[in-house]
Amino acid sequence: MPLRSVDALEPGIVLAAPVHDDHGRLLIPEGRPLTARQIQRLSGWGIHEVDVAEEEEEEEELVLDPQLLARAEEVVATRFALQPADHRLVRETRALAVLQWATKESRLRPSPSPPSRGADR
Amino acid sequence: MKGSPQSLIDGLGSLASPPAIHQELMRVIARPTSSASDIADVIGRDPALSASLLRLVNSSFFAFSRRIDDLGTAVMAVGVSQIRDLALATSVISLFKDVPADEVSMEDFWKHSLATAVGSRVLASMRQEFNVESLFLAGLLHDLGRLVLFLRAGRMMNRSIREARDRGLPLHQAEAEIFGFHHGDMGQALMERWNLEELFGEVAAYHHAPLQSERFPLETATVHAADVIANLLRWGHSGAPVAPPLSPRAWKLLGVKDDQIPALLSVIGRQWQDAVEGIILPSKAA
Ligand SMILES: [Fe+2]
Numbered sequence: 001m002p003l004r005s006v007d008a009l010e011p012g013i014v015l016a017a018p019v020h021d022d023h024g025r026l027l028i029p030e031g032r033p034l035t036a037r038q039i040q041r042l043s044g045w046g047i048h049e050v051d052v053a054e055e056e057e058e059e060e061e062l063v064l065d066p067q068l069l070a071r072a073e074e075v076v077a078t079r080f081a082l083q084p085a086d087h088r089l090v091r092e093t094r095a096l097a098v099l100q101w102a103t104k105e106s107r108l109r110p111s112p113s114p115p116s117r118g119a120d121r
Numbered sequence: 122m123k124g125s126p127q128s129l130i131d132g133l134g135s136l137a138s139p140p141a142i143h144q145e146l147m148r149v150i151a152r153p154t155s156s157a158s159d160i161a162d163v164i165g166r167d168p169a170l171s172a173s174l175l176r177l178v179n180s181s182f183f184a185f186s187r188r189i190d191d192l193g194t195a196v197m198a199v200g201v202s203q204i205r206d207l208a209l210a211t212s213v214i215s216l217f218k219d220v221p222a223d224e225v226s227m228e229d230f231w232k233h234s235l236a237t238a239v240g241s242r243v244l245a246s247m248r249q250e251f252n253v254e255s256l257f258l259a260g261l262l263h264d265l266g267r268l269v270l271f272l273r274a275g276r277m278m279n280r281s282i283r284e285a286r287d288r289g290l291p292l293h294q295a296e297a298e299i300f301g302f303h304h305g306d307m308g309q310a311l312m313e314r315w316n317l318e319e320l321f322g323e324v325a326a327y328h329h330a331p332l333q334s335e336r337f338p339l340e341t342a343t344v345h346a347a348d349v350i351a352n353l354l355r356w357g358h359s360g361a362p363v364a365p366p367l368s369p370r371a372w373k374l375l376g377v378k379d380d381q382i383p384a385l386l387s388v389i390g391r392q393w394q395d396a397v398e399g400i401i402l403p404s405k406a407a
Pocket residue numbers: 263264293304328329348
């Protein structure tokens with residue numbers, strides 16, 4: 001994930017790694033949208049670059065075949081069978097799992113032949 | 122039913138004791154006169170462990186502003202008990218890297234455990250917990266009992282996996298039917314035998330029923346959630362064909378807001394890959 005100069009940060013951007021001072025003290029944790037105040041303070045601490053999380057969309061430029069996505073939904077359904085219906089974490093995780101599986105399959109077999117390698121037995 | 126968790130540990134031989142490096146570190150840390158360099162010396166005697174720890178300290182986990190090239194500096198930067206926890210995590214992986222299991226490879230098992238460890242650590246650091254490394258260790262050890270079951274009762278363990286698959290059960294439930302207890306209980310018994318702090322055994326015992334943890338509900342809920350995420354995303358594989366169900370009440374305890382979830386998942390995935398490269402891949406080559 002990309003290093004971004006502190007000057008180019010905007011509120012709402014999410015850090016991919018926590019920021020510590022030289023003594024290992026945690027200054028800003030990862031995984032949370034930055035506030036304008038935190039951005040100001042970064043330069044005050046003498047920090048010039050931080051590791052930012054990539055936008056989900058940027059990660060996936062590959063255009064995935066709808067059939068492959070449908071197949072991914074099926075494969076993934078088994079392992080999601082016991083999850084509570086309509087929970088936000090479950091929904092987000094399922095979307096990522098589908099994308100993950102379909103991406104891996106399409107890299108494994110660039111030809112349009114149907115995928116048969118199931119990670120889920 | 123094949124004995125109790127305790128009787129299965131009795132047959133484990135040297136694995137019934139914690140990794141030697143952990144015992145040594147505990148001794149050194151307990152001495153009031155020890156310094157960071159004494160601790161670094163103990164770790165330094167194990168070159169593979171030292172290399173793994175330095176890779177971790179320089180990874181996206183910490184993102185220190187400058188490179189740390191020696192263990193003494195690492196101990197000071199990360200903290201004594203934190204380094205001890207990371208050292209134990211790393212050495213347990215190499216201690217248990219050759220467990221014969223038909224249904225799951227040790228590489229996949231440790232990838233799953235590491236994904237749970239990283240997820241627990243990220244969740245803990247989001248709520249600004251003081252020692253996030255102890256959550257990392259708790260996550261890493263959460264399924265360790267399953268390896269004891271593979272070692273001591275491999276056939277019954279494989280049968281549990283087939284049952285879980287055929288009937289669509291969570292694996293811990295199939296284990297409970299077949300053994301009379303599950304890998305969480307087994308793990309707790311082992312960690313008690315190892316004399317680890319109570320936190321680790323309790324988290325292992327209740328990570329599939331987090332609301333039942335009385336002493337460490339927040340820590341247990343943390344590892345529970347990280348485990349479910351790792352299972353659902355197949356970041357590694359601990360043998361469970363169906364992911365264990367999320368407890369929405371446990372998730373609520375963690376205070377993660379809905380709009381933080383996509384970033385949370387991407388941060389865990391990224392740090393997990395770093396951890397796999399830092400710890401598991403090198404130990405495979407060794
Ligand atoms: Fe488990």
